Amino acid sequence: MTSNIIADLQSKRNIILENWIAQRELAEDFGGNFNSTDDLKTQSAELLDILLQTITSQNINDLYSSDLEPLFDYIGGLTVSRAKQGFSPRETAVYIFSLKDALLKVLGETISDNRELYTTTLEVSKFIDNIGITSFETFIRGREEVILSQSDEMAELSTPVIKVWDGIIAMPIIGTLDSARTQVVMENLLQGIVDNESSIAILDISGVPAVDSLVAQHLIKTVSAIRLLGADCIISGIRPEIAQTVVHLGIDLSKMVTKATLASALKYAFAALQLEVRRVAKEKSNL
């Protein structure tokens, strides 16, 4: 595309914008998401201005050119704001692609030479396609960020420290114990021990589906860290099938205090703290 044509397009900015908006208003999927066509006009005018200002005869074929950054930044912002307004990615893409039709219509009227019109159409088409792709990528990145932050929140939520008794805290672990999760578990548990001035921590793994060598290694590290604080750690909730698997795997957990149930871990903890749970005989008057 020659700089002449770009200058031409710049001078016909108003016609392109009118074409574009007229097309959007006619389109079937023009929903009620915009309160008025004024919003659509303002947004479209902004996008078209940035496009016409940044585009040159060189960067139209070089999408990684740094002078196109303002355009792609604007597209990113536009995608995010439209997504928040409830537009589907399809609607946003169709909106961007319809700019192509508006541009090509004006080009068809401006360029008389067929060969030139063909190459220019190809260039413009490719360029707008790429803007559409950028918009789509932004949309997906936004979604991925939401998923990642949700999984972080879940990791936080699912590792509560429970004070069971004076000096005893427990933490039930539900789900897979991967490296990131272990870090959260360890931090919360160590902080819990300090905050509650506990001398015994019970780590219940009833809800952990499988204990492989990495999970075992994480457990061993957690127990060592707890011992450094001068507290003791009991691992409870070892199911029979887990016990067999760990033995077959060849992992030695014998240096740790392990119990089958949380109840037996608690009993052990009471014994260690020289506490006793007794049934109290009911007073005769209550009978």
Place this chain on the structure above:
Amino acid sequence: MTGTMTTNNRETIIIQQERDLIICRNRVKDFAVRIGMGIVNQTKLITAVSELARNMLIYGGGGSVLLEVVSRGREPGISVVFQDKGPGIADITKAMQDGFTTGKSMGMGLPGAKRLASEFFIDSVVGKGTIVKIIKWKNG
């Protein structure tokens, strides 16, 4: 591997990141439940798969896991094939020893998985990749 095996059911899972391991374990569990495998063998199989898939991810840069329901005579089983195009294992005999690791792990992955599975087969070519196949029979 002994006996004749007929294939009824198969599925491929691609392992590229740690969260793929969770999907892989869950799929293996579904397969094991489908053939009526008991909870102990299920757990052994899932743990073996977890070790091997993680090995593949850490040392092989990811790869594919092929799950298959197989049978020997009247007994069904699950066959799992792990294939990567990683650097390969230079000394398989050494890698199969308890406590040997080139990384920071416990070195229990390969030998542990072999003990947990009913049948275990490994082949590796340096520079080309590694293939590990395990079978866990329903009552094996």
